[in-house]
Amino acid sequence: MNNLEEIRGLLFGDEQEKLAKLDRRVSIPELRADDVASVLPTALKDSHEAGPQLVRRLKPPVEQCIRTSLRESPQEYADALYPVMGPAIRRSISETFKAYTQQINQSMEQSLSLKYLRWRMEASRAGVPFAQYVLQKTLQYRVEQGYLISRDSGMLIAHVHQDATQLKDNDAVSAMFTAIQDFVKDSFSDNHAGRLQVADMGEYALWAAHGPHAVLVCVIRGVAPNSLHASLSGLLERLHANFEYELSHFMGRTEAEDDIEYELAECLTWQALTEKEASRSWLRKPVFWLILVLLAAVFWWGFRGWQNHTAQSSLRAAFAETPGIYLDRIERRDDTYIIYGLRDPLAAEPGSIIAQTGLQTVRWESALQPYRSLDPSIATQRTLAVINPPDSISVDAKDGRITLSGSAPQRWRQRVVDWQASGLFDVPVDVSRVSLVEQSALDALLEQHERFEILFSGGTELVDEQSLDAVAVVLREAVPLAEASSQHVVVTVVGGTDALGTVSDNELLAQARADLVVASLQSRVQHPRLRWEIAAADIAEQSVDARRRRVVVALSSERL
Amino acid sequence: MSQLTAKICVLGDFAVGKTSTVARFVHDQFSDKYLTTIGVKIDTRELCIDQTAIKFVVWDVAGTDKLKTVEMSYLKGASGYVLVCDGTRGDTLGAALGLAEQARARFGQVPQVVLANKRDLATQWEIKHSALAAVAESGTPVFETSAKTGENVDGAIETLARQIIQQAYTSAAT
Numbered sequence: 001m002n003n004l005e006e007i008r009g010l011l012f013g014d015e016q017e018k019l020a021k022l023d024r025r026v027s028i029p030e031l032r033a034d035d036v037a038s039v040l041p042t043a044l045k046d047s048h049e050a051g052p053q054l055v056r057r058l059k060p061p062v063e064q065c066i067r068t069s070l071r072e073s074p075q076e077y078a079d080a081l082y083p084v085m086g087p088a089i090r091r092s093i094s095e096t097f098k099a100y101t102q103q104i105n106q107s108m109e110q111s112l113s114l115k116y117l118r119w120r121m122e123a124s125r126a127g128v129p130f131a132q133y134v135l136q137k138t139l140q141y142r143v144e145q146g147y148l149i150s151r152d153s154g155m156l157i158a159h160v161h162q163d164a165t166q167l168k169d170n171d172a173v174s175a176m177f178t179a180i181q182d183f184v185k186d187s188f189s190d191n192h193a194g195r196l197q198v199a200d201m202g203e204y205a206l207w208a209a210h211g212p213h214a215v216l217v218c219v220i221r222g223v224a225p226n227s228l229h230a231s232l233s234g235l236l237e238r239l240h241a242n243f244e245y246e247l248s249h250f251m252g253r254t255e256a257e258d259d260i261e262y263e264l265a266e267c268l269t270w271q272a273l274t275e276k277e278a279s280r281s282w283l284r285k286p287v288f289w290l291i292l293v294l295l296a297a298v299f300w301w302g303f304r305g306w307q308n309h310t311a312q313s314s315l316r317a318a319f320a321e322t323p324g325i326y327l328d329r330i331e332r333r334d335d336t337y338i339i340y341g342l343r344d345p346l347a348a349e350p351g352s353i354i355a356q357t358g359l360q361t362v363r364w365e366s367a368l369q370p371y372r373s374l375d376p377s378i379a380t381q382r383t384l385a386v387i388n389p390p391d392s393i394s395v396d397a398k399d400g401r402i403t404l405s406g407s408a409p410q411r412w413r414q415r416v417v418d419w420q421a422s423g424l425f426d427v428p429v430d431v432s433r434v435s436l437v438e439q440s441a442l443d444a445l446l447e448q449h450e451r452f453e454i455l456f457s458g459g460t461e462l463v464d465e466q467s468l469d470a471v472a473v474v475l476r477e478a479v480p481l482a483e484a485s486s487q488h489v490v491v492t493v494v495g496g497t498d499a500l501g502t503v504s505d506n507e508l509l510a511q512a513r514a515d516l517v518v519a520s521l522q523s524r525v526q527h528p529r530l531r532w533e534i535a536a537a538d539i540a541e542q543s544v545d546a547r548r549r550r551v552v553v554a555l556s557s558e559r560l
Numbered sequence: 561m562s563q564l565t566a567k568i569c570v571l572g573d574f575a576v577g578k579t580s581t582v583a584r585f586v587h588d589q590f591s592d593k594y595l596t597t598i599g600v601k602i603d604t605r606e607l608c609i610d611q612t613a614i615k616f617v618v619w620d621v622a623g624t625d626k627l628k629t630v631e632m633s634y635l636k637g638a639s640g641y642v643l644v645c646d647g648t649r650g651d652t653l654g655a656a657l658g659l660a661e662q663a664r665a666r667f668g669q670v671p672q673v674v675l676a677n678k679r680d681l682a683t684q685w686e687i688k689h690s691a692l693a694a695v696a697e698s699g700t701p702v703f704e705t706s707a708k709t710g711e712n713v714d715g716a717i718e719t720l721a722r723q724i725i726q727q728a729y730t731s732a733a734t
Binding site for chain 1: 563564565566567587594598599600602603604615617619629630633634636637638639728731
């Protein structure tokens with residue numbers, strides 16, 4: 001035996017030692033626990049990553065442990081949770097207020113925006129709740145319900161849904177779906193292998209994914225993308241992989257119902273309608289284009305109306321501001337503006353008025369009737385046209401009054417005065433500053449020939465007939481000017497002598513000489529406008545100069 | 561309280577009173593027009609039997625004396641059958657039992673009850689009591705019912721429910 005043991009030890013010594021070690025590790029619980037402890041974390045991790053089986057299996061004992069521990073040691077849990085309870089509660093309150101604020105904002109927007117007011121009216125008209133109508137308008141699609149149905153019996157294995165409104169008996173619905181599917185398959189499928197996959201019902205659609213043991217049927221509101229088919233099939237495959245036994249042996253109940261529902265809830269997806277898609281959906285509607293065309297027509301009609309209104313306003317303003325024109329109305333006939341009203345002949349031409357508005361291209365016709373305008377500027381023009389002032393007259397027309405200044409013939413001025421007195425003018429005319437041409441001429445003539453000396457040789461013997469003729473010529477020229485300017489020509493005659501002789505004799509001689517000159521001049525020229533005056537004698541006191549033997553004739557004018 | 565959902569199918573010949581009988585014990589879910597369109601109508605009924613809440617999904621299959629493919633597909637996964645015959649028409653009992661046999665051959669044995677309907681027309685009764693007794697002796701409970709008055713209808717359904725519950729627990733235990 002010893003040899004045998006020795007030989008065995010030589011042949012299998014290493015293996016025996018390893019077996020002994022393994023036996024010790026298996027038989028001693030502490031060592032086995034160490035081994036399990038070394039691989040347990042990795043095993044848990046791998047199992048968890050492989051699927052939900054681990055969580056599902058651990059859930060009941062863990063829940064039981066927690067319940068027992070809470071019941072027996074509540075204070076320890078309270079102490080442990082204390083550091084996280086405060087922040088958690090604060091965060092919860094904060095989130096609640098945040099959500100509440102968002103809800104208020106959203107409610108305000110929904111209540112006040114035109115879009116939501118319109119939706120509210122449409123929802124009321126359609127007889128559906130407003131929230132449901134908003135959902136229809138803002139979602140591209142939403143999976144409302146998900147049925148997991150036993151393929152053979154049509155029994156409902158699990159059911160998930162978005163909200164509980166308008167739900168029928170789910171067992172009856174799933175059974176009816178199965179019955180309809182069987183009916184369709186048997187009635188319309190040649191080899192009875194076809195399956196009902198899609199059914200459309202207005203805003204809802206039924207999408208079905210078929211597996212070996214169960215059928216996943218989703219009720220979808222809106223238009224879902226085709227990629228959802230693949231998602232639903234993938235979900236059904238996972239359900240078959242994770243719950244193969246439960247699905248294949250389903251006979252009305254399963255303990256894994258909660259777990260199945262938990263995974264089935266993944267089918268409740270949704271997608272909001274983006275603004276871009278919303279606008280595109282509008283583009284697809286014929287009514288949008290109809291409205292667009294109508295809006296364009298209304299815009300064009302409005303633009304033409306505005307253009308017409310603007311043109312008429314401009315024309316009306318231009319004509320209304322033009323003196324001498326009374327505008328009644330402007331009518332548009334076809335493309336022609338017809339102007340009705342009254343026009344003074346002295347007012348501006350309609351064409352020039354329209355040109356000033358910048359509307360040279362418009363077509364127009366004048367239906368203006370002639371009339372006499374009392375507008376101050378037109379009345380002034382008309383008065384000036386009647387007066388026809390000469391170039392020597394300057395006109396100042398201001399504040400409905402014409403002031404003339406300068407020089408003019410007496411006859412013209414008198415005519416202006418007479419016409420004004422007869423009421424011919426619509427504005428008063430002031431001629432007080434108009435001097436007469438004749439007056440000036442008379443003044444100039446008399447200034448030029450102010451004084452004449454007519455010499456005597458002695459006694460009353462006149463020796464200077466030429467001077468008398470010269471005086472007569474001037475007087476003949478002055479008389480009509482005096483008549484025109486309403487003046488007299490005053491002829492002042494002063495007789496003179498030298499110092500020889502007595503004073504009384506000389507005074508008599510001077511008087512005789514003056515009388516002789518007056519008579520001589522009157523024999524040459526006689527007119528009522530000539531006023532003769534013989535002034536005091538001019539007798540020299542000492543001089544014997546022959547040039548003092550004379551008569552001085554002085555000419556001047558005097559207003560009547 | 562444990563819960564159970566079971567599919568039961570109502571079978572029988574034409575005009576034996578299946579739909580009227582079903583209407584006596586279900587909550588209407590869908591219109592009767594489905595019977596004439598797809599040949600079946602689904603309703604439900606909830607019962608509580610010995611601390612077990614059981615919900616029946618009742619498939620009221622359109623009347624026929626022989627199951628065709630589509631009707632046969634309606635029976636898949638059924639936990640029990642309600643076989644309805646007309647007591648005033650002797651041949652309807654055989655038709656009901658024939659349908660049950662056809663289903664058993666395809667899907668196996670499940671609990672079932674026979675309802676001999678129109679008990680309120682006892683004077684016109686054609687089915688002999690001995691025939692009904694023979695059926696009962698074979699293991700299928702038989703009830704003489706009246707869809708008009710509701711007599712024995714609930715009792716028959718409760719009996720079927722007990723059988724289904726018992727079978728469910730038995731299969732779960734095995």
